[in-house]
Amino acid sequence: MFVLDTSAFLHGKPHLLKGYTTSSVLSEVKSLEGEATLWVVGETVQVEDPLPYFIKRVERFLREVGETRLSEADVSVLALALQKKLPLLTDDYNLQNVAVQMGVEVRGVLFGEVKRVLRFEWVCEGCGRKYRPGTKTCPVCGGRVRPRPLRTR
């Protein structure tokens, strides 16, 4: 069982299309593909929208890490994966990266797994010391501690 994003419907093989998706993903899929890939809905895929609590958790995390590229549909499936503790099925790298950071298990549709994961380090803006994720204030200089993407290739 998975939580399915738009790419899962566009590229996913039928045996992968099992689990849950959200109403915003369904609208995206309909506008891109028509009804063709939606035969699974109500059969092996159920439509459920996440509770506001989980949407807020995702939105807060996106603000913290400065991620602005996710669509409303992306946010909805990530929140649903958090809520249901199910792996997220997506080929969207930005979405995969954020999901992994939030502790959500991710599977790629075309390649089977995540190839590249963007990691963050938490750095004091004042003195440059590094801290555990979630640290807000530097105990040494009092500066603000913010997440910064580590560049990997």
Ligand SMILES: [Zn+2]
């Ligand atoms: Zn500092």
